[in-house]
Amino acid sequence: MFQSLLRFLKIDRFTFLLIVAVIIATVLPAHGRGMPVAQMATSLAIALLFFLHGARLSRQAIIAGATHWRLHLVIFSCTFIMFPLLGVVFRPVLEPMLTPDLYKGVLYLCVLPATVQSAIAFTSIARGNISAAVCSASSSSILGIFITPMLVNLLIADSNATHDTQQALDAIWKITQQLLLPFVLGHFSRPFTAGFIGGHGSIMKFVDQGSILLVVYVAFSAAVNEGLWSQTPPVALLSLILVSTVLLAIVLLLTSFIGKLFGFSLEDRITLVFCGSKKSLASGLPMAQVLFAGQAVGAIVLPLMIFHQIQLMVCAFIAARLATRTEVAVFDEDEAMQAAK
Template identity: 50%
Template sequence: MPIDPYILLLLGTVGLAALLPARGAAADVASGASTAAIAFLFFLYGARLSTREALDGLKHWRLHVTVLACTFVIFPVLGLAARGLVPVFLTDPLYQGLLFLTLVPSTIQSSIAFTSIARGNVPAAICAGSFSSLVGIVVTPLLAAALLGSTGGGFSTDSLVEIVLQLLVPFVAGQLLRRWIGGFVARHKKVLGYVDRGSILLVVYTAFSEGMVQGIWHQVSPVRLAGLLVVEAVLLAVMLALTWYGARALRFDREDRIAIQFAGSKKSLASGLPMASVLFGAHASLAVLPLMLFHQMQLMVCAVIAKRRARDPESPADNAPATAAASRTAVDAAPRSR
């Protein structure tokens, strides 16, 4: 099963922060650079998202509502249910990170890639991931305010305002300027991708440096990490099953079910890390640890599932909803005899 090279870079950044954490004036510089990098990151997100594609994708509204419900309703409900695992499997800080994981939006790139490999509805996956990221800029902080409250590292109205100024305003600015810079962003997609990832690495370094200075890593033991991995494996398995069989119950065809499964069962590291740095402050390192582990786990498991879906022949049950709908349409369209 694949190991994402970027995860190795993230782990290397965590190691660097553990050995050489930013302190004093260096910490202030790193914090300011991290804030600027996050704003620029969401500015690029806004510049990349095609408004026309987003509006066209609204035509398949049932699929998008299903994905959004999985991401921002079912996931958080399961996160709240995990409260019962404290303190047997999880410490309270790790649970807060797990709950935050359930609040962040879905991924875009990996959902598209796995949907394509599995021969699913790729345009739907593109729109579903884009909608989830856009909605998450507003919904994730609101859910964090409601479910995490003051336990989430000091979340307050000021944190919500900071989220708006640091994430939403740059995103809107990118959308407004897309008419003039969209072509440049598209032509230099690969180079700007390195900027994206570099920004996230800077956020991780800053967050984990603060954690080292605060000494919060003494709260985590190997046994607790093992418990966290077990809980996340169960969470992922439940969401993969719900998105696949739930989509069948809602009478989606096979291609749509594939898109729903891969878009509705994932959580975005790229969106979650910047939000955590704003919401949790010095406690962000523990808050993002569950998200980093879940991100790698979902890539490994979904890569296997996507390859199996690509090899499996389409069964009549997979296409039953579409076949039934087509039959009803043909009957309705046929001339009626007297």
């Protein structure tokens, strides 16, 4: 019955679960004492995800991922150059469709670092270069602490952006605790855990997908608790959904094309697509409280929240398709456009 429903809707099981997570967060959002519990569960799931990735990757794979400078440079360029340029170039089209605060939110979305856990999880599901994804996504979050405020000051003229060095150090320490430390511990546990993990791929899949579902639920719960639906006119919401979808489709096409242009392998192109097209909700929400203090923060972060949900669902579908590919399959622009639709 359930499988028949999925075939009728033409979606995979994971995408269906993502939609269910959004619906549950809308109807029964985590709040009060339940929110810290949900956030803690998400943090533990992400830590476990990185522990398992560290245990699965060999020392040679980590070195290869860290030294793949051409791929990392292209991913960072997509995140901090291509995205902001798109936000500026399409300003004449976007401003009439959106309110000033919503357009400011689109620009803010464009200057954010890449998300970490979902980019790596999708890369893993799609059988991309996981070691490169870990290095790139983690580095993007750290670099974003410094680059994002500068880009906000440059592109959003009326912002009173500030940058607290202590906050940057705290963010770096938080990333180290939650991501890098579990990864290192997992890697050094390889003599004891590599054999078990290698023979139980279902565990990796469960952690990959489970961590993303938790992130979706917790992030959307926070948005609903802040009055996401009551504060947004339907027309503005529909326009914003359209803008977010088109922006993501353009970036997916460009990252796919750039990967082929630079002659990257299929695994590297998968990493480029998932790391170069994602924007971090986890980093974006707290940074907005500082960068836009005294302004309409709710409206400014709304594009980020919508884009985040769309990118998770679209990338989940793409990752599921790539996971079933044969060794000769190629991810090209046509496939990206079809998947984005």
